[in-house]
Amino acid sequence: MKSISLGQYYAVDSPIHRLDPRIKIVLAVLYIVIVFLCSNIASMALLLVSALVIVLASNIPIKIVLKSVKPILFIIAFTAIINIFWTKGEGAPLLDLGFIQIYSKGIVNAIFLVTRIFVLIVGSSILLTYTTTPISLTDGIERLLGPLKKIGLPVHDFAMIMTIALRFIPTLMEEADKIMNAQKARGADFTNGSLIQRAKALIPILIPLFSSSIRHALDLATAMECRCYRGGEGRTRMKILKCRASDILALVAVIAFGVAIVCINIFAAPYLPF
Amino acid sequence: MAKIKLENVSFFYGKGTAYCKEALKNVNIEIKEGSITGLIGHTGSGKSTMLQLLNGLSTPGEGKVYLDGVDIWEKPKEIGKVRYRVGLVMQYPEYQLFEETVEKDIAFGPKNMGLSNEEISERIREAIDFVGLSPDVLQKNPFDLSGGQKRRVAIAGVIAMRPEVLVLDEPAAGLDPQGRDVILDGVFKYREKTGATIIIVSHSMEDMARLCDDIIVLSHGEVVLHGTRDEVFSESQMLERIGLAVPQITLLMHELSARGIKVNNGIYTESAAVEEIARLMKGTK
Numbered sequence: 001m002k003s004i005s006l007g008q009y010y011a012v013d014s015p016i017h018r019l020d021p022r023i024k025i026v027l028a029v030l031y032i033v034i035v036f037l038c039s040n041i042a043s044m045a046l047l048l049v050s051a052l053v054i055v056l057a058s059n060i061p062i063k064i065v066l067k068s069v070k071p072i073l074f075i076i077a078f079t080a081i082i083n084i085f086w087t088k089g090e091g092a093p094l095l096d097l098g099f100i101q102i103y104s105k106g107i108v109n110a111i112f113l114v115t116r117i118f119v120l121i122v123g124s125s126i127l128l129t130y131t132t133t134p135i136s137l138t139d140g141i142e143r144l145l146g147p148l149k150k151i152g153l154p155v156h157d158f159a160m161i162m163t164i165a166l167r168f169i170p171t172l173m174e175e176a177d178k179i180m181n182a183q184k185a186r187g188a189d190f191t192n193g194s195l196i197q198r199a200k201a202l203i204p205i206l207i208p209l210f211s212s213s214i215r216h217a218l219d220l221a222t223a224m225e226c227r228c229y230r231g232g233e234g235r236t237r238m239k240i241l242k243c244r245a246s247d248i249l250a251l252v253a254v255i256a257f258g259v260a261i262v263c264i265n266i267f268a269a270p271y272l273p274f
Numbered sequence: 275m276a277k278i279k280l281e282n283v284s285f286f287y288g289k290g291t292a293y294c295k296e297a298l299k300n301v302n303i304e305i306k307e308g309s310i311t312g313l314i315g316h317t318g319s320g321k322s323t324m325l326q327l328l329n330g331l332s333t334p335g336e337g338k339v340y341l342d343g344v345d346i347w348e349k350p351k352e353i354g355k356v357r358y359r360v361g362l363v364m365q366y367p368e369y370q371l372f373e374e375t376v377e378k379d380i381a382f383g384p385k386n387m388g389l390s391n392e393e394i395s396e397r398i399r400e401a402i403d404f405v406g407l408s409p410d411v412l413q414k415n416p417f418d419l420s421g422g423q424k425r426r427v428a429i430a431g432v433i434a435m436r437p438e439v440l441v442l443d444e445p446a447a448g449l450d451p452q453g454r455d456v457i458l459d460g461v462f463k464y465r466e467k468t469g470a471t472i473i474i475v476s477h478s479m480e481d482m483a484r485l486c487d488d489i490i491v492l493s494h495g496e497v498v499l500h501g502t503r504d505e506v507f508s509e510s511q512m513l514e515r516i517g518l519a520v521p522q523i524t525l526l527m528h529e530l531s532a533r534g535i536k537v538n539n540g541i542y543t544e545s546a547a548v549e550e551i552a553r554l555m556k557g558t559k
Contacts, residue, residue, distance in 0.1 A: 175369075181331050182370040185362040186431060187354060187386030204382065207372035211417065 008068060008129045014059035015246065017131045021140030023247040027254050028127040034258045035120050040272050043264045044115055050257060051119045058126045068125045069118060076117050083110040134166040136239070143241060156232025164220070172213060179208045275343060276304035277439060277471045278328060278360075283337035285323055285495075297323040299495045301337070305488070310465060310472040312482040312503075315492030316517040321475045322365065324492070325441050328473070329360035341439070358387055361437030365444050367428035368421060376402075376419070376427050377412040383435040394434075401430035404467075405460045422453035429457065433464060439471045440464060446476060454478075458485055479521045483507065483542030491518065504540045523547045 019027075038047050055065055069076075087110075089103030096102075128137065142159035149155050180190070183204045190201050285298040298320045305311050315321050326332045327339055330346050330353040339346050346356045361383075364370070373379035380401055384394045402409060405426040411419065416427055429445060442461065446454035458481060465472050476482055482489060482503075489506040491499035493516040499506050506513075510520045510528055519525070521542050527550070530537045537554065541547050 178364065179370050181326065182362075182364045182367060183382075184331060185329060185357055185364065186383035186435070187357060188382075189354065189386070204370075204372045208370050212369055 008125065009133050010060050010064060010130045012059045014057060014131065015250075016054070016058045016126065018246070019131075019250055020241050020243050020247045021132050021136045022144050022241060023243065023251060024127050024132055025137075025140050025144060027250060028124045030254050030258060031123045031127060032120060034254075034261055035116055035123065037258065037261050037265065038112075038116070039265050040269050042268045042272055043261045044112060046261060046264065047119055048115065051122050054123055054126050058131055060126065060130055065122055065126065065130070068130075069121055072117070072121060076114055079117070080110040080114050083113055135163060138162045138166070139237075139239065139241065156235075160232075168213075168216065171216070172209065175212055176205060176209055179205050179212075275307065276340075277307040277309075277342065278305040278473075279303070279340040279343075280324075280327070280334075281338045281340065283327065283334045283339065285320075285327065285332065286335045289335060297495050298327075298334075301495075301497055303490060303497060303500055305471060305473065307471055308465070308469050309487045310462075310474065310485055312486035312489045313473060313475045313492065314477070314479070314482060314489060314518055319492040320495040321492055322443055323495075325362060325443050325473070325475065328439070328441055329362045330356045331362070358383075358435050359437055360439040360441060361432040361435050363429050363432045363440070363442045363445055365447065366425075367432075367445075368424035371416040371424060371428060371431075374415060375413055376416050379416055379427060380412075380431045380434050383431055387435060397434045397436065398430075401434040404433050404464050405430045406456045422449050422456075425449065425453070426457060426460070429460070433460075436468065437470065439473065441473045443475045444477065445474065446478065446481065454481070461485070479507075479519055480523075480542070483521045483524065491516070503542070507542070508539060 016024075035047065038044050055062060084102060084106045085100055087103060087106030088101075089105030091103075093101035093103050094107070132140070138159050141162070142155055145153070145155045145158075180188075184190075188201060188204055190198065192198075193201070280301050280303050283298060283301045284296065287295045287297055301324065313321050313324065323332070327334055330339075333347060341356060341360065346353065371379050373382065377398055380398045381394050384397050389397070398412065399409065402412065407423065407426055407430070411423065411427070416424060419427065425445070429442070433440065440461065445457050445461070449457070461472060461474065462485065464470060474482075474485065486503050488501065489499070489503055490497060491506060491513065498516065499509060499512065507520045507524055510525060513519060520528070523544055523546075524539070524542055527537050527539055527541050527547065531539055535554070538550055541550055
């Protein structure tokens with residue numbers, strides 16, 4: 001239980017870590033759009049280079065970054081296989097087994113798709129989760145959604161709910177761990193038995209856990225009221241987000257990169273094999 | 275023979291990561307059968323970690339834990355049996371209650387042991403008596419009880435397994451003096467009646483002095499003192515250096531003898547101190 005880390009925030013200093021969270025959210029969205037704009041081999045190559053640049057700029061060891069791809073390896077492999085076997089291309093197939101035909105277009109499609117998913121995960125996780133603490137991320141989201149307040153959406157409250165939820169994940173995990181140990185000490189067995197038996201074995205954990213989350217919520221509400229919390233109205237911030245020159249620079253760089261990709265798509269396409 | 279023996283036990287949190295922390299360093303202790311042993315140490319000294327090693331909730335990183343001379347991890351599949359023999363009451367055990375009635379909650383442990391219904395209900399009566407609750411709470415909902423009563427129900431839940439070794443992690447923390455006395459008396463009674471070995475963690479030196487035969491002092495994951503109550507509490511300076519203390523009244527006696535008044539240093543309760551001082555006063559007249 002103790003080894004589960006909350007989010008993936010990796011605490012080092014880097015130019016990307018220092019960016020304003022609002023800018024990072026915008027950059028991540030832009031980057032995702034760019035990933036899907038790439039349509040030929042030259043722009044794909046450029047995309048891979050850009051992903052490498054982002055990884056290097058973030059000061060996060062490549063090993064850690066690759067770990068974030070691990071959970072979706074299956075999805076990547078699955079989509080690649082589907083593409084290879086089910087894409088019908090023109091001309092003669094590369095391989096013909098009667099019931100299955102593999103065309104070169106299928107392989108190209110698979111490679112493009114795998115690259116896209118890979119860069120998508122690596123790019124967005126570095127721009128957001130690896131380099132931004134969950135708290136500043138919610139802060140950024142709150143500020144970006146600020147304009148929605150005008151149409152009556154309780155943006156501050158949503159952000160506060162998210163912040164509190166994030167804050168309590170480790171607390172509740174620790175609590176779950178303690179309760180599990182306490183019940184194990186009384187002979188509870190969570191690993192053996194049929195599915196129904198194991199589901200039943202969770203009751204002695206879930207009931208105390210629910211009751212203590214309600215207790216925590218009540219205590220927290222009282223503590224917040226004691227410190228005069230009354231929603232976002234007139235509330236000042238400890239950390240004021242500031243857009244600096246480097247933030248603007250990063251934004252300009254990503255936009256320029258997007259424009260470059262579009263240009264390559266249009267002008268280089270006729271000279272490329274795919 | 276030692277009931278419980280730790281041999282070269284070390285324990286690490288987060289082994290193999292950058293945050294690796296050694297919570298216990300090369301601990302060697304033997305706990306006598308039928309004794310009440312107190313475990314003291316400042317916050318974060320490794321007390322709770324050590325308790326969880328005793329019943330196999332955690333495995334030692336290095337070293338062995340012996341119960342009656344048998345390595346508890348010899349047959350990892352039968353660790354459950356060790357947990358019935360070494361009953362552990364964790365800190366703030368009242369938060370682990372989950373059943374609709376007190377009776378059912380106390381029955382959870384014995385039921386897991388696979389005992390017959392008659393046996394279980396007999397054990398429930400016995401356990402509830404040890405912790406000083408009346409049988410009419412049995413049909414109540416544990417969530418309706420007061421904090422002190424909940425704590426006692428939780429302790430009864432472990433006692434009902436009739437463990438040979440009863441391990442309690444700060445059983446009296448946060449209770450009023452009366453609630454504390456009821457629980458500690460119950461523990462004492464359990465030892466008297468069953469001959470069980472008791473291991474108890476507390477921050478109250480007064481409680482420790484009143485209750486324990488032996489005391490183990492932990493500091494930064496190491497055993498710094500282990501001896502009888504009198505041996506440990508005679509090291510008042512050593513204890514103070516690591517952020518602990520001897521009972522207030524014992525400190526007074528130490529101060530008096532440091533000033534040349536011949537008092538008995540091994541005094542741990544107010545009533546004993548009153549007698550001792552009265553004896554001295556008579557002598558001077």
